[in-house]
Amino acid sequence: MEITTKYNPVEVEDRLYAYWMENGFFNSDPDEREPYTIVIPPPNVTGVLHMGHMLNNTIQDVLVRRARMLGKNACWVPGTDHASIATEAKVVAKLREQGISKDQLTRNEFLKHAWEWKEKHGGIILEQLKKLGASCDWRRTRFTMDEKLSEAVIDTFIYLYNKNLIYRGVRMVNWDPVSKTAVSDEEVIHKDVNSKLYYLSYPIVGENKSLTIATTRPETIMADVAICINPNDERYADMKGKKVYIPLINKEIPVIFDEYVTMDFGTGCLKVTPAHDVNDYALGIKYNLPVIDIIDNDGRLNQKAQILVGEDRFAARKKIVRMLDDAGLLIKTEDYKSNIGFSERTDAVIEPKLSMQWFLKMDEISKPALDYVLSGDVKLIPDKFKNTYKHWMENVRDWCISRQLWWGQRIPAWYLPDGNFVVAKTVDEAFNLAQKKYNNIKIDELRQDEDVVDTWFSSWLWPVSVFDPSVCGHPEIAGNADLNYYYPTNDLVTAPEILFFWVARMIIAGHEFRGKAPFSNVYLTGIVRDKLGRKMSKSLGNSPDPLKLIEQYGADGVRVGMLLCSSAGNDILYDDSQVEQGRNFCNKIWNAFRLVKSWNVEQIPQPDYSAKAIEWFNSKFNKTLKEIYDNFDKYRISEALMNAYKLFWDDFCAYYLEIIKPSYGAPVDKSTHTATLAFFENLLKILHPFMPFITEEIWLILNDDKKENKTVMLSQQPKPYGFDEKIVDTFEQVKDIIINIRALRQSKNISPKEYLDLFVKGDIDLSFTSVLMKLANVSKIEKTDNSIENASSFIVGTSEYYVPVGNKIDLDEELEKLKKEVEYTKGFLASVNKKLSNEKFVNSAPENVVVSERKKQSDAESRIKILEENIARLQSNNI
RNA sequence: GGGAGCAUAGCUCAGCUGGUUCAGAGCACCUGCCUUACAAGCAGGGGGUCCUUGGUUCGAAUCCAUGUGCUCCCACCA
Numbered sequence: 001m002e003i004t005t006k007y008n009p010v011e012v013e014d015r016l017y018a019y020w021m022e023n024g025f026f027n028s029d030p031d032e033r034e035p036y037t038i039v040i041p042p043p044n045v046t047g048v049l050h051m052g053h054m055l056n057n058t059i060q061d062v063l064v065r066r067a068r069m070l071g072k073n074a075c076w077v078p079g080t081d082h083a084s085i086a087t088e089a090k091v092v093a094k095l096r097e098q099g100i101s102k103d104q105l106t107r108n109e110f111l112k113h114a115w116e117w118k119e120k121h122g123g124i125i126l127e128q129l130k131k132l133g134a135s136c137d138w139r140r141t142r143f144t145m146d147e148k149l150s151e152a153v154i155d156t157f158i159y160l161y162n163k164n165l166i167y168r169g170v171r172m173v174n175w176d177p178v179s180k181t182a183v184s185d186e187e188v189i190h191k192d193v194n195s196k197l198y199y200l201s202y203p204i205v206g207e208n209k210s211l212t213i214a215t216t217r218p219e220t221i222m223a224d225v226a227i228c229i230n231p232n233d234e235r236y237a238d239m240k241g242k243k244v245y246i247p248l249i250n251k252e253i254p255v256i257f258d259e260y261v262t263m264d265f266g267t268g269c270l271k272v273t274p275a276h277d278v279n280d281y282a283l284g285i286k287y288n289l290p291v292i293d294i295i296d297n298d299g300r301l302n303q304k305a306q307i308l309v310g311e312d313r314f315a316a317r318k319k320i321v322r323m324l325d326d327a328g329l330l331i332k333t334e335d336y337k338s339n340i341g342f343s344e345r346t347d348a349v350i351e352p353k354l355s356m357q358w359f360l361k362m363d364e365i366s367k368p369a370l371d372y373v374l375s376g377d378v379k380l381i382p383d384k385f386k387n388t389y390k391h392w393m394e395n396v397r398d399w400c401i402s403r404q405l406w407w408g409q410r411i412p413a414w415y416l417p418d419g420n421f422v423v424a425k426t427v428d429e430a431f432n433l434a435q436k437k438y439n440n441i442k443i444d445e446l447r448q449d450e451d452v453v454d455t456w457f458s459s460w461l462w463p464v465s466v467f468d469p470s471v472c473g474h475p476e477i478a479g480n481a482d483l484n485y486y487y488p489t490n491d492l493v494t495a496p497e498i499l500f501f502w503v504a505r506m507i508i509a510g511h512e513f514r515g516k517a518p519f520s521n522v523y524l525t526g527i528v529r530d531k532l533g534r535k536m537s538k539s540l541g542n543s544p545d546p547l548k549l550i551e552q553y554g555a556d557g558v559r560v561g562m563l564l565c566s567s568a569g570n571d572i573l574y575d576d577s578q579v580e581q582g583r584n585f586c587n588k589i590w591n592a593f594r595l596v597k598s599w600n601v602e603q604i605p606q607p608d609y610s611a612k613a614i615e616w617f618n619s620k621f622n623k624t625l626k627e628i629y630d631n632f633d634k635y636r637i638s639e640a641l642m643n644a645y646k647l648f649w650d651d652f653c654a655y656y657l658e659i660i661k662p663s664y665g666a667p668v669d670k671s672t673h674t675a676t677l678a679f680f681e682n683l684l685k686i687l688h689p690f691m692p693f694i695t696e697e698i699w700l701i702l703n704d705d706k707k708e709n710k711t712v713m714l715s716q717q718p719k720p721y722g723f724d725e726k727i728v729d730t731f732e733q734v735k736d737i738i739i740n741i742r743a744l745r746q747s748k749n750i751s752p753k754e755y756l757d758l759f760v761k762g763d764i765d766l767s768f769t770s771v772l773m774k775l776a777n778v779s780k781i782e783k784t785d786n787s788i789e790n791a792s793s794f795i796v797g798t799s800e801y802y803v804p805v806g807n808k809i810d811l812d813e814e815l816e817k818l819k820k821e822v823e824y825t826k827g828f829l830a831s832v833n834k835k836l837s838n839e840k841f842v843n844s845a846p847e848n849v850v851v852s853e854r855k856k857q858s859d860a861e862s863r864i865k866i867l868e869e870n871i872a873r874l875q876s877n878n879i
Numbered sequence: 880g881g882g883a884g885c886a887u888a889g890c891u892c893a894g895c896u897g898g899u900u901c902a903g904a905g906c907a908c909c910u911g912c913c914u915u916a917c918a919a920g921c922a923g924g925g926g927g928u929c930c931u932u933g934g935u936u937c938g939a940a941u942c943c944a945u946g947u948g949c950u951c952c953c954a955c956c957a
Contacts, residue, residue, distance in 0.1 A: 005916085005917075006917090006919075007919095190955095197957085213957085214957065215957060216957065217957080228957095260956090261956090261957085262956060262957085265956060265957070266956095266957065269957095270956085270957055271957075272957095273957090277957075278955090279955090279956070279957080280957085338957095339955075384883075384884060384885095385883085385884095387882080387883060387884090388882075388883050388884085388951090388952065388953095391881090391882055391883075391952090391953085392882090392952080392953075395881090395882090395953085496951080496952085497951085497952075499952090500952085500953090527951090564891090564905070564906090565891055565892070565905085565906090567892070567893080570885090570891095570892080571950085571951095572891085573890085573891065575890085575891085575906095577890095577906065577907080578891085578905095578906080580906095580919075581905080581906065581919090583919065584917095584919040584920090585919090586919090587917070587919050587920090588916095588917065588919080588920085590916090590917080591916045591917035591919095591920085592916065592917080593916085594916050594917075595916035595917080596916085597916090598916070634895080636893090638892085638893095639893070639904095642893090642904070642905070645905085646904085646905090653916090653917090654921085654922095657916085661916085664915055665915090739922095739923080742922060742923065743922090743923055743924080745922090745923090746910085746911065746912095746922070746923050746924090747923090749911095751914095752912090752914070752922080753914080824900080825900095827900075828899095828900050831900065832899085832900090835898090835937080835938080838937050838938090839937085840936095840937035840938090841898095841937045841938070842937090843937085844936090844937060844938095845898065845937075845938080846898080848898095849898050849899085850898095852898090852899060853898090853899075855899090856899060856900095
């Protein structure tokens with residue numbers, strides 16, 4: 001096969017993914033090995049891959065592939081979320097394009113369209129994940145509205161209802177008067193709007209005075225049920241027990257007192273309108289006030305308003321202001337900026353509207369979920385999110401689980417004509433229940449609740465339901481083999497913004513139904529932003545198309561690019577240059593492979609430098625491998641990748657290969673070649689979780705002759721074993737000498753091809769001389785007790801090195817260099833001396849710190865001695 | 880309004896329980912190289928008051944406090 005100069009990922013990636021799939025490498029079934037499990041945060045079924053998915057799923061794939069190579073039974077369960085709001089909105093929009101409005105359809109007709117849409121567009125995102133190389137067990141793909149998973153949701157609802165944890169209650173919803181539906185908070189866009197604050201006069205009953213209140217919504221005064229004043233407000237101390245008239249309709253309402261009212265806003269008097277304001281509703285409950293709803297579903301005033309009936313709310317506002325003004329009850333008008341919600345879909349101003357909703361009591365049920373995180377049984381990475389989590393869980397509010405939508409699991413509540421209801425799985429069961437509780441019920445009188453449950457009410461079951469949905473709502477069931485083997489899972493990789501919506505609730509559900517938290521670690525990724533720090537969004541057009549990136553740079557390149565700059569919990573600022581770096585790294589690996597592959601191997605003696613290089617790299621490799629393991633343990637994935645990157649590029653390519661590389665056309669000895677291949681394969685294994693395609697491709701080519709071993713790479717990760725720290729350190733000094741000589745060549749304009757001599761005064765470890773000679777192109781290395789004339793010198797460690805450069809020597813320059821060096825070393829010595837002469841330091845610093853300071857002291861002293869001798873010598877020569 | 884976090888090289892970030900003159904990495908930048916693995920490369924190099932001001936300590940990028948500037952989450956005042 002032809003091996004191209006440049007690595008070509010496009011050709012390789014599809015072929016290898018197909019190969020992996022054919023061989024079932026990603027499949028997992030319970031066995032005697034230790035399981036490693038990740039459930040995917042299910043993307044929206046109709047979604048398309050964006051950069052956030054790329055980051056999130058790359059990290060999961062790295063973790064899964066690594067676990068698999070560590071010999072664990074790794075299982076990554078993929079799937080999609082029905083995402084009721086988002087999907088329903090998309091289907092509605094699609095139908096609208098076809099000229100069909102949702103109101104024209106029955107529930108079943110609409111759902112038929114929705115399922116068609118899902119069949120057509122669902123799963124696109126999963127296909128896209130394959131391009132990234134995601135090693136999911138695709139046989140296990142789940143969808144939150146699969147029959148069994150939906151049943152699990154219904155059973156869970158019934159279970160919690162029977163435990164008295166679910167109740168019906170009134171709640172303010174965001175009402176869109178144009179589409180005549182409630183919309184979720186996520187679908188409300190808040191904008192700052194210039195509006196007016198109207199000061200209105202409410203006459204006091206039985207007196208000739210009045211109270212002035214400030215409001216932005218004068219059209220709702222007919223729904224007022226009280227005026228509220230802060231009890232600490234001395235201006236109104238005499239208002240206790242009094243009543244006022246609502247202007248225009250002259251209805252008497254009481255004055256009440258509550259500290260909720262801010263004294264310095266407006267006049268300090270608040271009109272209480274429970275039907276049209278959330279806070280007022282709460283006040284209404286507290287003081288047992290009536291609720292008067294004067295606005296209909298289409299945004300028009302109704303009969304209860306008494307005046308302006310049938311007028312649109314905004315028209316009514318204008319008219320009532322004029323009426324109040326005419327009546328002399330409008331005191332003044334102020335400009336005011338208020339934050340108003342608009343419907344994302346229709347741009348209508350959202351009307352807060354009271355409606356009956358279903359709630360889950362959270363106070364008791366959420367306690368264990370708090371404990372798991374506080375005790376560390378569930379670790380958040382990074383742990384800074386622990387505080388946020390704690391704060392939220394300690395102030396948790398009941399969860400509104402009903403949504404006024406059709407796409408989702410329908411609430412299993414059945415209403416009787418009189419408004420009573422029963423909760424049951426089927427209409428037959430509901431009928432049985434209803435008959436027991438209430439008499440003379442006919443089955444066709446039962447009407448099921450129109451609403452569906454919140455999407456999170458299905459996805460909170462995900463880590464359980466993907467394995468065995470039947471235990472949801474049935475904690476007494478033992479569960480199937482899959483569940484007992486894979487649950488609890490290991491790591492969850494998700495975004496911090498859904499820590500509460502999803503993560504906390506999964507812990508609650510997992511505890512409720514299995515008595516165990518669903519995972520041990522939660523790795524929280526950041527948000528992918530553009531390089532200016534802006535969130536990626538369609539409207540800004542600043543989000544690159546991930547598939548195009550993959551085509552351009554290769555999946556491995558994109559993966560590396562994303563990983564390099566993504567520490568846990570921090571946002572990543574995406575820039576093409578990162579992905580370029582990833583692509584370049586692929587090319588580097590490819591070319592190293594080409595070099596190794598090109599060698600002729602012969603039975604010739606092994607050069608000393610090769611033996612030394614092998615010895616050194618073996619230690620360096622294992623040292624780095626240990627660092628990589630440590631970084632993985634701490635979930636420092638980008639650091640682990642950087643370790644591997646530098647090991648490959650800087651150590652393996654720039655040093656190891658350069659040392660052992662034979663001159664053009666010359667053969668390589670057998671044992672060096674064998675060792676090199678072994679190193680190369682181990683490097684491929686380390687890199688495989690990050691860059692699965694290129695590593696697999698090279699591995700397959702290298703092992704072309706052992707077909708039966710083709711799965712070896714995917715199942716093994718090298719383990720770090722002992723390494724010789726001293727060899728690594730000594731080699732660092734050798735590198736230092738090489739760098740000095742190379743720098744000297746550059747400054748003196750000496751060609752890399754020209755041989756130089758090297759003299760050493762002081763101790764030198766001679767074990768790497770052959771390496772030194774090759775890389776620095778030195779023809780001889782000699783020890784000397786005397787200084788060398790016409791030589792440039794430098795110090796490494798405590799030894800001095802001389803390179804004779806003949807008439808290229810510049811004594812002034814050399815002197816200057818030495819003087820700088822001695823000055824620096826003296827400063828260094830002074831700081832060390834200062835510490836050591838400080839009794840408090842010597843007494844209170846730990847032993848090893850003092851010892852290392854003493855060593856520094858003596859090293860610096862001997863350096864200064866050498867330098868000063870040299871300076872003296874050069875000065876006397878220079879005269 | 881409540882809560883949390885961040886501030887280190889031009890950029891993105893490391894710096895774990897204070898202790899090497901501790902100020903690091905990658906990218907970018909500058910200089911010299913088309914040296915038969917690789918110009919998507921090779922070799923060498925420059926670059927920072929660790930946000931301000933105090934405090935604790937023998938010793939602070941690291942711990943504490945204040946100020947400033949950003950970011951996020953929750954609740955949103957008529």
